[in-house]
């Protein structure tokens with residue numbers, strides 16, 4: 001069974017379509033990346049799959065569960081990292097992790113396990129006992145990312161996961177995502193970083209004005225458009241539309 | 242269920258910040274302080290008040306005046322052989338409250354024409370407690386009047402009973418409430434009720450407004466700090482999220498209510514200390530009239546308060562969905578504040594039952610009216626009104642919680658503000 005199947009998915013805000021009918025699938029253990037210009041509809045698509053927004057038309061399933069009708073089951077399988085996320089500023093990093101872990105875990109010991117795993121990923125060490133309001137942007141982002149993957153979800157939906165992170169931290173995060181995917185986690189992510197996408201993703205979808213123009217492996221797309229890198233592919237598609 | 246408590250704990254942690262606790266603490270300290278000061282001031286006024294008297298008549302009648310004054314908890318300073326102006330100057334210097342001047346020829350007039358007595362009250366402030374210092378003088382004057390009148394009667398109509406001539410009317414007051422009655426003056430009852438019932442509406446008002454601010458704030462910060470999206474993707478039912486917000490804010494509001502009550506008790510007891518609380522005869526009469534809350538009455542009152550808070554919380558949760566940051570909380574909860582203020586003032590000044598039908602319907606349609614009316618209705622044993630109010634609030638709570646969880650279950654919770662903006 002595919003991790004994700006999306007059929008003619010649409011979302012309107014008022015009359016304007018933010019997503020104008022997209023189709024794609026993600027196989028199990030696959031890392032699929034959505035790339036596209038600002039306002040293309042990436043975040044809106046991800047939000048619909050994360051059960052935050054309700055599709056206006058079309059259908060999407062996650063491991064066979066409908067995101068709209070079976071959102072309860074879907075939420076148990078996924079983990080979502082929003083593009084612009086924050087954490088409760090009055091809590092410490094560790095308190096935040098345990099709060100979120102307890103929402104996902106079936107038992108307290110499992111929650112503890114999640115927190116231990118996440119603390120490791122954050123690399124924050126003793127700073128985890130400090131209030132989140134004292135964290136830098138990158139520290140918060142790492143905390144949130146660790147939170148998103150600590151439950152080892154079947155599908156991780158990551159909206160620009162490494163935005164705001166420095167090179168070293170971004171590299172580290174990418175290798176963690178890679179590793180978890182090999183251990184069985186499917187990933188849907190969006191990014192503006194072409195290097196990141198070439199390194200991470202098994203397949204890419206290029207979205208523009210609410211529609212998917214191309215999907216395929218980075219190699220296949222480069223060959224099709226006679227481009228040296230993904231950036232050129234992206235550029236050609238957007239220019240020609 | 243466990244996840245629900247995890248959510249409640251987080252709500253409470255989020256709301257109980259130092260920024261929120263500090264003002265609360267300051268208010269309570271201020272209340273206690275004012276209460277303490279007022280208490281000691283009140284105790285001071287209970288001591289004999291210093292007054293002066295200048296007797297320029299030197300007769301038996303003028304001596305009677307001085308005698309009556311000194312019997313009335315007044316510390317008398319006697320001046321002699323000086324002019325009234327000088328006496329006044331000295332009275333000021335000695336910080337006396339009142340100066341009585343008995344002019345020469347006082348007794349000579351004592352044959353039919355009114356006597357003249359000059360009273361100088363030296364006012365240094367207009368406070369409630371300050372004004373009390375002149376009360377014992379007023380009482381003393383009434384006694385002087387009646388003492389002089391007795392003398393006059395004894396002289397002019399020696400065979401009559403001076404007491405009857407002085408006040409030929411004997412009144413016996415009975416207050417009737419419902420099927421109960423007691424021999425007590427109506428002013429005593431009203432005084433008792435007003436000291437009892439100024440307290441409840443203030444606490445009610447504070448708790449309702451505070452609870453709604455809190456829950457709207459928790460929604461707004463959730464949006465402002467961008468934590469809402471993450472929370473909404475978690476495997477927790479949206480009903481549990483709504484319930485956790487209600488319970489979390491309710492608990493914090495309740496805690497602050499208790500703290501306020503504690504502070505206010507100091508404040509009120511401070512103010513009323515020395516004012517002389519009811520005699521046992523009076524409290525027997527209040528019991529006879531059923532003007533005392535029984536344990537069951539308190540439980541009923543608590544239930545009404547609980548539902549009023551629930552109504553406020555569920556409305557504010559909906560309003561809070563429109564707030565996009567902590568700053569806009571005041572704005573979005575403003576309509577609710579009106580709904581609380583209107584019955585607060587109306588019940589304070591008016592008898593709702595005597596309003597015109599339209600106005601009455603308007604007042605009863607506001608759920609919080611029933612909270613403000615509950616205490617008087619319970620005292621008047623009008624329990625059916627209380628239960629109707631409770632039922633009405635319960636229905637509203639169900640409706641509003643339903644709407645709130647619908648908003649939470651749809652993506653309106655994410656998009657409400659945007660639509661709201663476009664409409665403007």
Ligand SMILES: Nc1ncnc2c1ncn2[C@@H]1O[C@H](COP(=O)(O)OP(=O)(O)OP(=O)(O)O)[C@@H](O)[C@H]1O
Pocket residue numbers: 013017018019036037038039040041042043044045083655656659
């Ligand atoms: N809540 C909303 N209400 C109205 N319009 C919205 C809303 N959210 C998104 N849109 C619109 O939908 C379109 C797609 O937005 P989306 O956030 O999905 O873009 P994106 O591809 O993630 O862009 P970016 O790269 O800048 O993150 C935009 O035109 C945006 O204005």
Ligand SMILES: [Mg+2]
Pocket residue numbers: 042043044083159
């Ligand atoms: Mg986006």
